[in-house]
Amino acid sequence: MQSNKHLENNKIAFIQREKIKPVKELLRAKKQILNCKLGIRDAIQQLDSLSSVGCIEESVMAPDGSVYHEHIFCAKCMQGEASLDNDIILCDGACNRAFHQKCLEPPLHSENIPPEDQGWFCRICDLKMEILESVNAHLGTCFSLESNWQEIFKAEAALSDGGIEGLHKDDQWPSDDSEDEDYSAGTSYSSHSTSTSTSLSWSLDKEFLLGSPKSDQDVTGYPYSSDELTDADIILGRRQRSAVDYKKLYNEMFGKDGSNAEQFSEDEDWGPY
Structure with a gap:
C-alpha cells in the first residue's frame, strides 16, 4: 500500500517537473517572423514602384535586352539628348531605365563607368539586389533581381490575418508561472531585484x-x-x-x-x- 502511494507521489512529482511547452510564446514568435517577411515584401514593392517611373517600354526592347538609341531617354529629365561628357547610361538591372551621367546623384564621371562585362546598376536596383542577397543568405531563399514583389514571400502573404490563431502584435502573453501558488501578478524577480538594489x-x-x-x-x-x-x-x-x-x-x-x-x-x- 505504501509502495503504491510512493509510486503515485513520484508520478505526480514527475508530471510537475515536466517541461512546459511555451505554445503561446512560439506562436507569437511565428507572428513576428511573418510580419518581418511581409515587411521585406512591402519594401520590395515600394522599390518596384519607384523603378517603374521613367522606364523604357518593353515593346521597343529586343529579346536580348538591347534597344535602339532613338527609344532611349533619361528616366529623370525625360530627355534623349546625350553628349561626350553627359552620356546616357543604361541600367543592367530589371528596371529598364537609363540616366544621364549628370542626372545621377552623385554624378557619374566617365572614368568611373564600369566595363560592360561588369555592368552598371541604378540606385534602386542596387538596393533591391542588396536586400534580396541578404534574405537569400539568411533564409535560404532563391530570389533574384528579376523577381517582382508579388513573388517575394507569396505563401506568407496568402495567409489571412487569422492564419496564425490567437495572435496580435500588441498581445502580451502571461508567463506559465502564473499558475503557481506563490506567483504574484504584476511583479517579477527582475523588477523586484532592481528596485531592491x-x-x-x-x-x-x-x-x-x-x-x-x-x-x-x-x-x-x-x-x-x-x-x-x-x-x-x-x-x-x-x-x-x-x-x-x-x-x-x-x-x-x-x-x-x-x-x-x-x-x-x-x-x-x-x-x-
Whole structure:
C-alpha cells in the first residue's frame, strides 16, 4: 500500500517537473517572423514602384535586352539628348531605365563607368539586389533581381490575418508561472531585484554621507553633521566626498576578527558540520 502511494507521489512529482511547452510564446514568435517577411515584401514593392517611373517600354526592347538609341531617354529629365561628357547610361538591372551621367546623384564621371562585362546598376536596383542577397543568405531563399514583389514571400502573404490563431502584435502573453501558488501578478524577480538594489544603494550612499553615529568624522571625513545636511547637500556631497579607508571601515563594521574567520574558512581541515 505504501509502495503504491510512493509510486503515485513520484508520478505526480514527475508530471510537475515536466517541461512546459511555451505554445503561446512560439506562436507569437511565428507572428513576428511573418510580419518581418511581409515587411521585406512591402519594401520590395515600394522599390518596384519607384523603378517603374521613367522606364523604357518593353515593346521597343529586343529579346536580348538591347534597344535602339532613338527609344532611349533619361528616366529623370525625360530627355534623349546625350553628349561626350553627359552620356546616357543604361541600367543592367530589371528596371529598364537609363540616366544621364549628370542626372545621377552623385554624378557619374566617365572614368568611373564600369566595363560592360561588369555592368552598371541604378540606385534602386542596387538596393533591391542588396536586400534580396541578404534574405537569400539568411533564409535560404532563391530570389533574384528579376523577381517582382508579388513573388517575394507569396505563401506568407496568402495567409489571412487569422492564419496564425490567437495572435496580435500588441498581445502580451502571461508567463506559465502564473499558475503557481506563490506567483504574484504584476511583479517579477527582475523588477523586484532592481528596485531592491536601487533602494539599497541609495540607503547605503545616504548612510555613508550622513555618517554612522560612531564614526561621523573618522570614517567619512565629511565636514558636516547629519542635522546640518539637506537633500541638496546630499546630492552635491556624492560628488565631493573624500577618500575612504575601506580597511578601517571593514574592521569597524565586522570587527578585526573578520580576517581571521576568512583565514579559518580556507583551512584545509575545515568542512561542513
